[in-house]
Amino acid sequence: MAVASPLEKIGAELRRGVIQVAALSLLRDKLYGYQLVKVLRSYSLETEEGTLYPLLRRLETQGLLRSEWDTAGARPRKYYTLSDEGRALLPQLTKLWAEIADAVSQVLNPAAPVAVSEDEA
């Protein structure tokens, strides 16, 4: 069994954290689970079914998503989309994400000060 490198491990953890935000954003449109997996992969956000489906269920239980079965096609599909509450939350989440991304970018900047100055401490 191949041992994951530290970079792979950290990368996987980072992706897992952002999948929730990405899934909520993509579910502005109606998508079924596997379709969402493929869309996420197209953005290089690799995710496993075992991670995504429980997440979708949790978000649905929290009232941020709603789902419905479409049995009209050849194969029944469970479609997920944002609930009203989820839609209301999305702009706040987007703003929060921008703040976090901005903060992390600043920290990652090699020119960023590492020590806190005496005045700020």
Added chain:
Amino acid sequence: MSPDMKQKLQRWLDEASTAMGGDADERQDALLELETTILERIDERTGDGESQSEAIDIVLRDMGDSQEMGASFLPQPALLPPHATRPFLIQTAALFAAHFLLVLGATVAGRSLDLPFGSITPLPLPPHPLALFLRAFETLCFDTGFMLLVYAALPKVQRLIRLPHLKLSTDVDRTRKLESVFFLALTAVVLNFFRDDLLALYVPAEEGSAQVPLVGPGLSENLLFLNVWLAAMIVRDLLYARYKERRTTLVVDIFAGLCGLFVLLRLVAAEKLVDLSGAHESLGRSAEGMGALLNSVFVIVAVVGAALLAARTMQRVFRLAQLRGRGPR
């Protein structure tokens, strides 16, 4: 799909099902979703030219261990989910304290306490330490079992009647505030509708009532103010749940705090909160002493409560001043 392939897929799904929690409907729903995903992936692979047999093997291998997948889809519910442990312990402790206080009240009065939902029997007098310990243990077991039943039934009830706070579970503050509104409303109902049985009526034992004459007139006289305080707290928590911290919310919070202070100070000044003068003759004159002791305890609790409430109200006043300083919101 060949019967062999179908059987292989079904076996995988059956194994996943054994590791799933949830009820039959939830499992069915999860299994169907899992199955359609697997079939979708098989279709993609066969579309790329792979044989069905190869495709199903690869897809099932990629999906990983069937039971792990089943467990991650619908986790088996723990008897007490980790997030519920703390409220469970706090609520069980509160129930036990109230329950055992009633046992002691019944013991002091020397008679059973008939409540609308059961009877609380007194300890034999004089209370032997072993009897006291056994009754405390028995009470604790009963209360823990009762709370476990409530916690087991609560998710099902919430699913059935779809309580609003389920949908708000991402916002812990809001959920907590709505829960506190529920408990405040429950307190108001108990105070107002069960007061004859439980709290606010002094019934002398000589009248032959089975009621423990525990609560004196001091509390009954303040029922109106208690209600105003409760109503103010309910409005405050609803506002916090809806708008978080705003000027209006803070003003109502300060008003609720002042109401609380008024009520607690009135209770401190009241003549008798607890009255055991009509208690069982086996206690004789000691009933009066016990009543006085209980009164002192309640007065101390009320004074401490008033001090804490005053500090909190002051803090809210400063916060309001801070918000005003920042300009209109």
